[in-house]
Amino acid sequence: MLNKNWMESRYTLGSLVARSAAMQRLVRQASLQTHSDASLLVVGDTGTGKSMLSRAIHNSSSRGPLPFVAVAAARLTPDACESILFGNAQGESGALARAAGGTLLLRDVEELGPVAQERISQLLSSAAFTTAAGERCTVNFRLMCTGHTGDLAERLARGMFSEELYSQLSSSVLTMPTLTERNADIPYLVSDILRNFAERERVSRPSVPYHYMELLTRVEWPENVQQLRNHVESVMALSDGRFDPAIVLAHFEETASPQSLKSLVQELLHKLVVAPQAASASATN
Structure with a gap:
């Protein structure tokens, strides 16, 4: 490390x-x-x-x-x-x-x-x-x-x-501007956080699902970059370097700002979990 x-x-x-x-x-x-x-x-x-x-x-x-x-x-x-x-x-x-x-x-x-x-x-x-x-x-x-x-x-x-x-x-x-004032930076901040995390922990850098990144830009972060970094690094650690949708959503429910969170999380759950499962089931029938 x-x-x-x-x-x-x-x-x-x-x-x-x-x-x-x-x-x-x-x-x-x-x-x-x-x-x-x-x-x-x-x-x-x-x-x-x-x-x-x-x-x-x-x-x-x-x-x-x-x-x-x-x-x-x-x-x-x-x-x-x-x-x-x-x-x-x-x-x-x-x-x-x-x-x-x-x-x-x-x-x-x-x-x-x-x-x-x-x-x-x-x-x-x-x-x-x-x-x-x-x-x-x-x-x-x-x-x-x-x-x-x-x-x-x-x-x-x-x-x-x-x-x-x-x-x-x-x-x-x-x-210093708040994260709300620099919302356009969030995708690049996440990329930077992942690069530093992977380098520090000597692990491979994961790819980020589009819908997950979209959610990160839409959720409020009262504690700004620090909270965003803590969230991304916690998800990385809990999911062994992968973006497991279930872990991502559970962590959001515990740590992110509650405003409009429920509908956003349900939307992401549908896109990352429900829709792929439905498509897979349809393909096997």
């Missing part, structure tokens, strides 16, 4: 699925960010691929060969913030030192608490920091952040997120 980090290290803007107008527009905007060192905020709904876009921008920039260090903002609690960012007395390097020359990504930045917000704001204002070992270092990395559109806006409105820090983090802002 191939290492996930190794696969992610290959992401570039050119490898992103961008057949839809929404994604083509985003990739054009993102390409401008590969020539910048200014802080970048990538916002969007759950599962839209914010971290993947951040990694692709890093890999496509001059910092690409250098470290890409991702830290979940929720981990930066008052007790853990200092050691995670700046290292500890036992000699472990902090995220800031490990990201030297490259990129530091703060995931789900809206989850930063007051202590971490203040500490990061001070860091950005001074452009320098002191490690746990007492070494004074200048900031030599690009800071990127991801944030959930609604959650971040709500915390700003309620005064739970520093406006000063938000201003520091959002020199540039990119917004």
Whole structure:
């Protein structure tokens, strides 16, 4: 099995699925960010691929060969913030030192608490920091952040997120489209998911029945690309690398958005199972 980090290290803007107008527009905007060192905020709904876009921008920039260090903002609690960012007395390097020359990504930045917000704001204002070992270092990395559109806006409105820090983090802002807004990308995303899955698991890549692909483009995906990927990979795993109609439909009933799902699943069941069985029975009579 191939290492996930190794696969992610290959992401570039050119490898992103961008057949839809929404994604083509985003990739054009993102390409401008590969020539910048200014802080970048990538916002969007759950599962839209914010971290993947951040990694692709890093890999496509001059910092690409250098470290890409991702830290979940929720981990930066008052007790853990200092050691995670700046290292500890036992000699472990902090995220800031490990990201030297490259990129530091703060995931789900809206989850930063007051202590971490203040500490990061001070860091950005001074452009320098002191490690746990007492070494004074200048900031030599690009800071990127991801944030959930609604959650971040709500915390700003309620005064739970520093406006000063938000201003520091959002020199540039990119917004990830939802899967509904990039519906034309779904067939190509599925192909990409299957290719990566087959490569990672070292199995042959299956063909996708037309009616199954049609269903994927018509069902709602509230958790966007992440949910689509989970569905396709689960079907692959459960059906031993084949698209077994019964497994596909059962998995849809458990995981997909319920709106209009029943009629769509029944339609697919008829096309993939009932109709072929009827044709087979007719041929034998």
